[in-house]
Amino acid sequence: MIPEFEAISSKTKILITGGAGYIGSHVVKTFGEAGYEVLTYDNLSTGNKWSVLYGELIVADLSDKERLKKTIVKFKPDAIMHFAASIVVPESVSSPLKYYQNNTVNTLNLLETMMACGTRNFIFSSTAAVYGIPDTMSVNESAPMNPINPYGSSKMMAEKVLRDMHLADNDFNYVSLRYFNVAGADGVGRIGEAYKESTHLITRALKTAKGEFEKLQVFGTDYPTSDGTCIRDYIHVDDIAYAHILALEYLLDKGTSEVFNCGYGHGYSVREVVAAAKKVTSIDFEVEETGRREGDPSILIADNTKIKQGLNWKPKYDDLEYIIKTAWKWENSYREKYS
Numbered sequence: 001m002i003p004e005f006e007a008i009s010s011k012t013k014i015l016i017t018g019g020a021g022y023i024g025s026h027v028v029k030t031f032g033e034a035g036y037e038v039l040t041y042d043n044l045s046t047g048n049k050w051s052v053l054y055g056e057l058i059v060a061d062l063s064d065k066e067r068l069k070k071t072i073v074k075f076k077p078d079a080i081m082h083f084a085a086s087i088v089v090p091e092s093v094s095s096p097l098k099y100y101q102n103n104t105v106n107t108l109n110l111l112e113t114m115m116a117c118g119t120r121n122f123i124f125s126s127t128a129a130v131y132g133i134p135d136t137m138s139v140n141e142s143a144p145m146n147p148i149n150p151y152g153s154s155k156m157m158a159e160k161v162l163r164d165m166h167l168a169d170n171d172f173n174y175v176s177l178r179y180f181n182v183a184g185a186d187g188v189g190r191i192g193e194a195y196k197e198s199t200h201l202i203t204r205a206l207k208t209a210k211g212e213f214e215k216l217q218v219f220g221t222d223y224p225t226s227d228g229t230c231i232r233d234y235i236h237v238d239d240i241a242y243a244h245i246l247a248l249e250y251l252l253d254k255g256t257s258e259v260f261n262c263g264y265g266h267g268y269s270v271r272e273v274v275a276a277a278k279k280v281t282s283i284d285f286e287v288e289e290t291g292r293r294e295g296d297p298s299i300l301i302a303d304n305t306k307i308k309q310g311l312n313w314k315p316k317y318d319d320l321e322y323i324i325k326t327a328w329k330w331e332n333s334y335r336e337k338y339s
């Protein structure tokens with residue numbers, strides 16, 4: 001329970017697309033625990049029914065405009081949070097159309113339908129991938145969007161649509177949250193990343209520790225960083241989820257549109273993450289240093305000044321070992337529970 005929001009928001013209704021997925025399910029949990037009324041809309045392509053801990057689940061696709069319209073008309077959400085998306089950078093390089101279709105076109109479907117139904121508040125899951133290769137060590141929201149992979153481009157396009165919609169109609173408001181590297185799982189092990197084909201470093205490292213992969217590949221050791229491997233800003237999924245409560249209250253209270261970075265403001269190299277994963281698991285899994293993966297910028301770290309000031313966001317889990325511990329707990333429990 002998050003007491004400070006309980007009283008003011010207990011009747012606020014939120015439609016959450018992708019609420020059965022990794023980040024979306026943590027957001028459903030956080031809003032459900034805080035007393036909001038939530039409804040998940042998810043096609044279960046990568047999400048799971050059991051991960052929706054609060055509210056009803058509508059199993060449908062965003063391309064199904066009729067179903068979407070019926071859902072919005074019936075539920076009458078005060079705001080829509082849009083998580084449903086494809087999120088794997090290397091896959092976006094090999095299958096760009098899938099990304100533009102799912103991330104850009106389906107966002108347009110959703111926006112068009114919600115506008116027709118009279119919903120005017122929107123929270124968008126964006127990504128640090130919109131920045132591409134930033135010029136500065138840590139990147140702020142006014143940096144140019146120069147994505148270097150189709151995943152980032154597909155999200156950037158959606159962000160541009162949102163900006164133009166707000167310019168055209170001041171009653172339409174949105175907050176776009178640009179996530180850095182989301183990781184970790186629910187502290188008590190109910191939900192976590194359950195995508196079988198996950199390419200994320202922490203998940204891959206832990207699956208390797210469990211013996212699901214023979215070895216962990218480190219993609220590139222010749223980057224211009226302290227140890228030659230890429231640096232990322234890893235943020236616990238529950239801190240991301242809580243930022244959505246703050247973003248929603250901001251949106252409903254201020255009636256304006258904003259973009260915020262969501263990251264801790266410091267990073268770890270791939271080698272540092274591998275060392276931390278070995279420490280947490282006490283397993284010395286095999287690591288192979290190999291060539292660069294396409295589409296990877298060398299350093300991505302958030303300048304989080306704006307979200308700390310604008311939303312008074314105070315992250316609680318800025319601790320790599322805690323992040324890995326929660327992910328490890330999840331890795332070791334979910335298969336037994338659900339498969």
Ligand code: UFG
Nearest residue numbers: 089127128129180181199200201204217218219230293300
């Ligand atoms: N990496 C490895 N081996 C692996 C997996 C990853 O060396 O098996 C490396 C990658 O090359 C990269 C780093 O670990 O340098 C992080 O890679 P992830 O795949 O975990 O995450 P990305 O940085 O590619 O992307 C993630 C999200 C995106 C988001 C981005 C923002 O998947 O959705 O963070 O920073 F846009």
